[in-house]
Amino acid sequence: xxxxxxxxxxxTLSEEAFLTINCTYTATGYPSLFWYVQYPGEGxxxxxxxxxxxxxxxxxxxxxxxxxxxxxxxxxxxxxxxSDSAVYFCALSEDGTGGFKTIFGAGTRLFVKA
Amino acid sequence: xxxxxxTPRYLIKTRGQQVTLSCSPISGHRSVSWYQQTPGQGLxxxxxxxxxxxxxxxxxxxxxxxxxxxNSRSEMNVxxxxxxxxxxxxxxxxxxxxxxxxxxxGSGTQLSVL
Numbered sequence: 001x002x003x004x005x006x007x008x009x010x011x012t013l014s015e016e017a018f019l020t021i022n023c024t025y026t027a028t029g030y031p032s033l034f035w036y037v038q039y040p041g042e043g044x045x046x047x048x049x050x051x052x053x054x055x056x057x058x059x060x061x062x063x064x065x066x067x068x069x070x071x072x073x074x075x076x077x078x079x080x081x082x083s084d085s086a087v088y089f090c091a092l093s094e095d096g097t098g099g100f101k102t103i104f105g106a107g108t109r110l111f112v113k114a
Numbered sequence: 115x116x117x118x119x120x121t122p123r124y125l126i127k128t129r130g131q132q133v134t135l136s137c138s139p140i141s142g143h144r145s146v147s148w149y150q151q152t153p154g155q156g157l158x159x160x161x162x163x164x165x166x167x168x169x170x171x172x173x174x175x176x177x178x179x180x181x182x183x184x185n186s187r188s189e190m191n192v193x194x195x196x197x198x199x200x201x202x203x204x205x206x207x208x209x210x211x212x213x214x215x216x217x218x219x220g221s222g223t224q225l226s227v228l
Binding site for chain 2: 032034036041042043044045046049089093095098099100101102103104105106107
């Protein structure tokens with residue numbers, strides 16, 4: 001079945017450092033890919049998405065490019081802030097005769113120090 | 115528009131009891147999905163409901179069940195609780211009318227089984 005693998009955390013960075021969180025996927029067909037973020041005590045919220053190969057999703061300074069050849073969707077940000085501290089989930093969606101489902105990676109916790 | 119509302123926010127139960135969790139989706143959203151979130155397993159898909167029908171189900175035992183009402187509100191039930199059922203249960207709704215894959219999450223119900 002389809003699956004998502006993302007780098008284990010926690011990741012600890014100083015403010016203004018460069019961020020990369022790796023994500024690879026296994027899927028039949030061409031699923032849409034997502035990054036969701038979870039702040040403490042809250043549910044997940046969509047950060048960005050890409051629906052086809054070579055698409056780049058971007059939001060709040062974060063970006064990720066759908067790479068079909070490497071089955072990857074790595075999250076990057078050029079300069080992190082303390083407020084970016086959260087758990088980040090890579091995900092893919094499948095919607096076929098079996099119904100709709102979003103499959104999530106295990107999540108990567110990011111700590112940003114001032 | 116009001117967001118996804120989950121009640122109660124916290125629950126403490128003992129082994130063998132049963133529990134019912136509630137989720138009110140965003141107005142107009144007809145799809146509701148449930149996830150179990152634990153530190154070790156990440157987010158695990160439980161099931162998805164659309165127009166009062168379960169369309170997709172994850173790999174959970176039959177003790178986990180759900181239903182959806184005509185107003186799209188959904189409930190999830192866990193019978194004969196086990197210690198391992200302690201988790202954050204997240205509900206997410208989706209606007210299927212636009213073929214949209216974006217999930218809107220509630221803040222979750224934190225279930226502790228003693």
